[in-house]
Amino acid sequence: MYDFFASSVTNKSIFLFRSQTTYDIVKGHLKNFGADMLIDKKLGDLSGGELQRVLLAFATISNPELLILDEPISGIDNNGMEIFYRLIDDLKKKMDIAIILVSHDFNFVAKYADRVIMIDKTIVCEGSPSKVFSNEKFKEYFGDNIQIGGE
């Protein structure tokens, strides 16, 4: 895990030495994702949810301005989904990253998105979550009785 991150962070050959500075940087970054205790594990030994968090950490370690996620929570249980979305929300606020996320999970979209675009080949409707979810076209596609944002 450390090797995996270090190989992208530093130009120093990681097969020769392990740099404590890099180690601390990586560990500090992983902490944001609740994954700092995984640093000495092997990449192949991680569980699905752990791997997802680690990859998210990997994608953001170089401070990108834009993060594009395509159905990032597929194959994760409900609990893990909640954690993952909270993480992304944190990222947005703390690191000031713009995030484009593709999802079919309307509850989470309603809770966390600033702006929603509904796409079927072309843009069907767009705006704030409440605006899109109350739109006629949205109801045409998904039916009237869909429950969104139960809280």
Added chain:
Amino acid sequence: MEAIYNIMEYIFPFSWSDYTFMKNAFLAILIIAPLFGLVGTMIVNNKMAFFSDALGHSALTGIAIGVVIGLKDPLIAMIAFGILFAYAINRIKGNDNSSNDTIISVFSSTSIAIGLALLSQGGNFSKYSNYLIGDILSINQAELINLIVVFILIVLFWIFFSNKLLLISIDNTLAKSKDVKVKLVENLFIIIIAILVMISIKWVGILIINSLLILPAAASKNISKNIRQYTVFAICFSTISGISGLILSYYNGIATGPTIVIVASIIYFVTLIIKGRR
């Protein structure tokens, strides 16, 4: 050179160190075995074992081409053909949707067949059978210098590109997302493998050269926890099997290449047991 020989005679007061050819072979293994261990780590990581095997076999065609155009030492032809061969496989692998092992197999058998056909012309194949099992005792000083040049080349490559190779071995797309020029690094790496394999074939032999690349790294992978252990163990295993293989073969009158591989495979099985116990 004399100074090195004298030092060796001093360190190793055994009967084998009286012979210059044994001292040359010892030095050659000391240079080349760590390289096999080092390069092997990324071959194993990138799942290229079959590829490097095919590359070794393609040496036959390289030798044949060298003979046909009348070179005294076919090494240049072997390296040139090896690079071309490796590049061709890599190119087609990316463009074609047949599975990789099929493509590699096709290339491998074609080049073996062409090599055998050309070399057996006139019933003279036995002249070249040396290349099949290799003969490390035939190495001379000029060839030792070549090995040192290759050693420096590969170590430099490793210092600059090993991080990127590691990222590629995890995932191509992931590596690209971190601005790694995947194609470039891959192509440089196969050129490195081609040069290392071709320059060593005369001494190690076509039939077993791949085991030297794969076994130490595979054994190391069994017991290592991170990339530094992986590299160090692979280099140690490779050097230990090289040196002990040479000395064992001297006392038992067996060919050196196979002895080295037997030692390396014993190490592999021991690490496998250690891994199983953990």
